[in-house]
Amino acid sequence: MEHPVDVVPPDGIQSRQSNGLMTPSRGWGITMTHVPDSEIRRLLELEQQGQLMGRRGFIAGAMTLGGALAFGGLAGCAGDDSNGSAGTLGTAPGTAGADAMRGGSLRLGTSGVVFPNFYLGTSFGVQLVSYVQFAWPTFMGSPAGVELENALAESYARSDDGLIHTIVLRPDLLFHDGSPIDAEAVAENYRSCFFADHPLRDDGAYTMTSGGFGVPPAVDRVDVTDELTLEIHLTTPRADIRDALSTHLVMNPAVLAQPGYGTDVGALRDAGSGPFRITGFQPGSSVEYEGFEGFHRDVLLDRLRLEEIGDPAAMGLALRSGQVDGALGLSKSDHDAFVEDPDYTLFVSEPAAFSVVFVFSSPRKPELEDRRVREAIALAMNREEYRDAFFSAGTVSPSTQMMHPSRAGYNPDVEEWPYDPDRARELLDEAGVERLSLSLLGRPSTNYIPELAALLQAMQADLETVGIDVEITMTDPASWFVERPNYDGWMTNLGPEVPTVIFPLFFTPGQSMPADDEGNWPSHDPRSHPEVMPLMEAAMGAFDPDEQDRLFQQLTQLHQDEILMYIPLALVGSSAIARSQVHGVQPWAFKALSQETAWVDET
Amino acid sequence: MRPESAIAEPPPTRERGSSKVSTWGSLRSLILRRLAILPLILLGLSLLVFTLNRMVPGDPALIYAGGPERADPAVVEQIRQDWGLDQPIVVQYVRYVGQLVQGDLGWSFSQRDEVTSVLAQRVPATVELSVAALLLGVPLGLGLGVFAAWRQKSMADNAATFFAIGGISVPIFWVGLMLAYLFSVVLGWFPMGGRMPAFSDFESRTGIYSLDAVLQGDFSTLATVLRHLALPAITLAIVPAALIARYARSSFIDVLGENYIRTARAYGISPITIVSRLAAKNAVLPLITVLGLIIPGLLVGTVLVEIVFSWPGVGRFLLDALTTRDYIVVQSVTLLVGVLYVVVNLLADISYALLDPRTRRS
Numbered sequence: 002m003e004h005p006v007d008v009v010p011p012d013g014i015q016s017r018q019s020n021g022l023m024t025p026s027r028g029w030g031i032t033m034t035h036v037p038d039s040e041i042r043r044l045l046e047l048e049q050q051g052q053l054m055g056r057r058g059f060i061a062g063a064m065t066l067g068g069a070l071a072f073g074g075l076a077g078c079a080g081d082d083s084n085g086s087a088g089t090l091g092t093a094p095g096t097a098g099a100d101a102m103r104g105g106s107l108r109l110g111t112s113g114v115v116f117p118n119f120y121l122g123t124s125f126g127v128q129l130v131s132y133v134q135f136a137w138p139t140f141m142g143s144p145a146g147v148e149l150e151n152a153l154a155e156s157y158a159r160s161d162d163g164l165i166h167t168i169v170l171r172p173d174l175l176f177h178d179g180s181p182i183d184a185e186a187v188a189e190n191y192r193s194c195f196f197a198d199h200p201l202r203d204d205g206a207y208t209m210t211s212g213g214f215g216v217p218p219a220v221d222r223v224d225v226t227d228e229l230t231l232e233i234h235l236t237t238p239r240a241d242i243r244d245a246l247s248t249h250l251v252m253n254p255a256v257l258a259q260p261g262y263g264t265d266v267g268a269l270r271d272a273g274s275g276p277f278r279i280t281g282f283q284p285g286s287s288v289e290y291e292g293f294e295g296f297h298r299d300v301l302l303d304r305l306r307l308e309e310i311g312d313p314a315a316m317g318l319a320l321r322s323g324q325v326d327g328a329l330g331l332s333k334s335d336h337d338a339f340v341e342d343p344d345y346t347l348f349v350s351e352p353a354a355f356s357v358v359f360v361f362s363s364p365r366k367p368e369l370e371d372r373r374v375r376e377a378i379a380l381a382m383n384r385e386e387y388r389d390a391f392f393s394a395g396t397v398s399p400s401t402q403m404m405h406p407s408r409a410g411y412n413p414d415v416e417e418w419p420y421d422p423d424r425a426r427e428l429l430d431e432a433g434v435e436r437l438s439l440s441l442l443g444r445p446s447t448n449y450i451p452e453l454a455a456l457l458q459a460m461q462a463d464l465e466t467v468g469i470d471v472e473i474t475m476t477d478p479a480s481w482f483v484e485r486p487n488y489d490g491w492m493t494n495l496g497p498e499v500p501t502v503i504f505p506l507f508f509t510p511g512q513s514m515p516a517d518d519e520g521n522w523p524s525h526d527p528r529s530h531p532e533v534m535p536l537m538e539a540a541m542g543a544f545d546p547d548e549q550d551r552l553f554q555q556l557t558q559l560h561q562d563e564i565l566m567y568i569p570l571a572l573v574g575s576s577a578i579a580r581s582q583v584h585g586v587q588p589w590a591f592k593a594l595s596q597e598t599a600w601v602d603e604t
Numbered sequence: 605m606r607p608e609s610a611i612a613e614p615p616p617t618r619e620r621g622s623s624k625v626s627t628w629g630s631l632r633s634l635i636l637r638r639l640a641i642l643p644l645i646l647l648g649l650s651l652l653v654f655t656l657n658r659m660v661p662g663d664p665a666l667i668y669a670g671g672p673e674r675a676d677p678a679v680v681e682q683i684r685q686d687w688g689l690d691q692p693i694v695v696q697y698v699r700y701v702g703q704l705v706q707g708d709l710g711w712s713f714s715q716r717d718e719v720t721s722v723l724a725q726r727v728p729a730t731v732e733l734s735v736a737a738l739l740l741g742v743p744l745g746l747g748l749g750v751f752a753a754w755r756q757k758s759m760a761d762n763a764a765t766f767f768a769i770g771g772i773s774v775p776i777f778w779v780g781l782m783l784a785y786l787f788s789v790v791l792g793w794f795p796m797g798g799r800m801p802a803f804s805d806f807e808s809r810t811g812i813y814s815l816d817a818v819l820q821g822d823f824s825t826l827a828t829v830l831r832h833l834a835l836p837a838i839t840l841a842i843v844p845a846a847l848i849a850r851y852a853r854s855s856f857i858d859v860l861g862e863n864y865i866r867t868a869r870a871y872g873i874s875p876i877t878i879v880s881r882l883a884a885k886n887a888v889l890p891l892i893t894v895l896g897l898i899i900p901g902l903l904v905g906t907v908l909v910e911i912v913f914s915w916p917g918v919g920r921f922l923l924d925a926l927t928t929r930d931y932i933v934v935q936s937v938t939l940l941v942g943v944l945y946v947v948v949n950l951l952a953d954i955s956y957a958l959l960d961p962r963t964r965r966s
Contacts, residue, residue, distance in 0.1 A: 211679050
């Protein structure tokens with residue numbers, strides 16, 4: 002209810018006030034609708050006595066001063082936030098007659114690597130040859146020269162019929178709880194991977210097992226013949242299973258029996274078998290390790306930390322600010338700037354780890370079924386310019402094929418496609434193609450293709466000069482997996498995996514490219530070529546490694562000469578940038594030495 | 605001296621007892637009404653999110669199995685069966701709702717753990733960051749808004765308005781990177797990532813590190829925690845500060861134009877007293893509503909800040925779940941945010957009713 006109020010201000014001017022506003026009083030909830038005389042008098046008295054301002058001023062001043070002191074104090078506590086430490090003076094490992102560097106802490110920043118768990122059945126990807134190896138080194142080296150010096154196995158042999166594969170462990174190996182790594186412990190690990198009803202098996206996908214041994218795994222049993230020797234009995238003959246075994250971790254069976262071990266730091270601390278023991282783990286964010294003195298090789302670092310930094314720009318700032326000592330996955334511009342900075346060192350994996358390829362996929366464009374059109378596209382791409390412009394300095398080299406140079410199936414006679422737009426136009430004319438539209442699908446940049454969107458745009462510009470219009474669509478990785486068959490092409494990177502993994506990606510049914518409704522493959526699909534399937538079957542089943550190598554090389558040459566459904570662009574090495582005080586960092590690769598050789602000189 | 609007759613006598617007050625009963629009665633009915641419709645809101649929200657999730661391309665089973673290059677089709681199919689993804693959509697939804705009713709938020713395949721367990725690890729970090737951002741942003745925004753309202757149409761008002769609009773417009777991740785560059789790289793005052801330094805052996809009980817440090821009486825650690833919190837909190841505080849500044853300015857301009865304020869000025873009451881004692885109680889009321897929208901938004905809007913500053917909170921977790929098509933996590937977190945919006949807005953309305961009797965009467 003409103004009440005008109007006559008209020009006479011001190012100067013005698015009379016005014017009327019009628020409003021529906023709640024007017025304040027000493028407390029909330031008073032329903033008066035005018036300025037209470039008592040309130041005004043009270044406030045006037047307090048002001049005249051200086052109490053109000055004094056108290057208020059004091060409070061405001063105290064808050065301001067307190068805030069300033071707090072900010073300054075926090076900023077001033079700018080002590081060494083790194084918790085890093087120096088190593089003992091010495092010289093770099095490997096120097097003849099020199100003592101190795103001991104001690105030190107290393108913090109590495111990375112992106113998209115730290116997994117949310119360490120369960121044995123988890124489908125690790127690149128993590129397997131990176132930080133997972135800190136605690137669980139790859140069990141054994143693989144053939145074709147990619148030796149793993151910290152592998153747990155000492156020797157490998159197979160029976161003549163290829164059904165029994167014998168592995169001998171190094172002696173005196175220890176899990177991180179001090180228990181011995183013997184044949185029975187390794188056998189239990191493998192049994193949990195091979196047999197779905199094994200009590201130590203978790204609910205993971207066990208992709209490394211299905212990929213290496215099939216579904217169901219072609220394994221009959223795993224026997225232990227003595228303390229250090231185990232035999233894997235297969236149901237199907239295999240020439241060599243070292244590559245398949247190299248993707249299997251060896252965890253402490255006592256830990257495998259503990260529920261929830263994959264995220265429990267207390268359990269993980271005892272689970273490892275490698276040079277570093279897990280001491281801290283925030284799923285998806287960071288992993289911390291300490292050097293394990295019981296490892297069979299020298300470990301130089303005291304402590305090691307891997308930290309997930311999701312943004313490349315933030316990664317660069319983290320390195321500059323000293324939050325991390327080294328970084329993997331920098332943006333190209335940051336990477337190149339750090340390479341030029343004498344305060345930082347570039348580490349590149351040798352050999353280069355990944356092949357970047359452009360893949361044709363569409364069954365919808367009749368023009369693409371003509372090999373001349375695909376060759377024209379290959380000739381129109383200026384790959385050298387792409388490598389210079391869109392890949393980090395010092396990490397990239399030309400690529401001629403999808404197989405890694407260290408692997409069987411790599412054909413040294415295959416040459417890189419030249420950049421020849423004139424010849425590209427001729428081929429398009431011969432094929433009767435006046436104008437062609439292509440749709441390409443891209444995804445966010447990866448460590449190995451750091452400027453993917455820009456790379457696709459450069460390709461778009463090059464192809465337009467020869468009369469090919471390109472439409473680019475960018476999407477997230479999960480959608481990319483599903484959507485790519487609906488586009489004419491995409492970029493991808495392939496790891497240095499064995500040919501029995503790589504070749505089926507492109508040459509056998511069920512991978513990547515669907516047939517039409519009648520089950521016919523488009524003519525540019527390798528499966529339609531009369532020689533491909535016989536060669537594939539022979540190569541996949543070859544018992545002799547040399548024969549297998551020869552057959553896969555033949556397939557590579559056949560692809561180059563007649564099929565051409567992918568175009569190799571670059572061979573990219575994993576790289577890391579670190580402070581100049583950091584030495585011996587090993588970027589991820591199949592030659593990962595798990596940072597055993599890394600050390601930090603803080604002198 | 606003012607004539608006594610010029611000061612009107614206050615109108616007779618109503619019986620306090622009946623007023624109190626009426627107040628609490630209306631509040632109770634407000635609460636009950638809101639709680640009654642909450643399940644309907646959540647049901648609609650769950651249906652919407654569930655449907656949208658399934659419409660987005662991407663196969664979580666394929667991703668879980670390692671992607672198309674690594675996954676065996678038989679393994680992928682087995683995973684789909686194990687997770688019930690081979691069932692009709694309606695069956696999947698009914699099963700999900702049934703779990704929710706029992707308080708089960710589901711199992712995250714990307715984390716290989718219960719959603720509640722994963723959230724329990726992540727929520728404290730986000731809560732700590734959000735509270736810090738509010739403690740910085742609300743006073744700043746309020747102060748700016750009041751200052752701009754009092755100095756309306758002056759240079760100071762323009763400056764405050766510029767800050768407010770800029771704060772809303774500028775990309776928050778850019779602000780974060782700039783602050784990190786200035787305070788971490790150039791000045792070296794604050795660390796730019798994580799909640800604690802590397803290799804810290806600090807053990808947290810509540811997950812809120814600042815609270816744990818206080819409870820343990822470890823003020824050195826508290827300083828470290830606050831230093832790590834500073835930059836992300838300042839970055840996150842900018843948007844709430846800007847929003848509150850705009851609303852506060854507008855609200856205070858309205859109230860400061862009222863007759864009773866003019867009267868108080870005429871009596872010679874100081875501006876600070878007018879603002880803090882007379883105007884604030886009316887002008888702040890609309891801001892309660894704004895806070896009711898800001899607070900829930902902070903909890904999931906932290907994703908960009910969490911990425912820039914490597915803060916292990918709910919935002920990053922939700923982003924990871926989206927990219928791996930972890931449907932259950934996306935659905936469950938969305939529902940929790942929905943609950944949060946409803947609860948926070950209910951609290952805002954209750955606060956409003958307690959503070960403004962006109963609301964209770966209506």
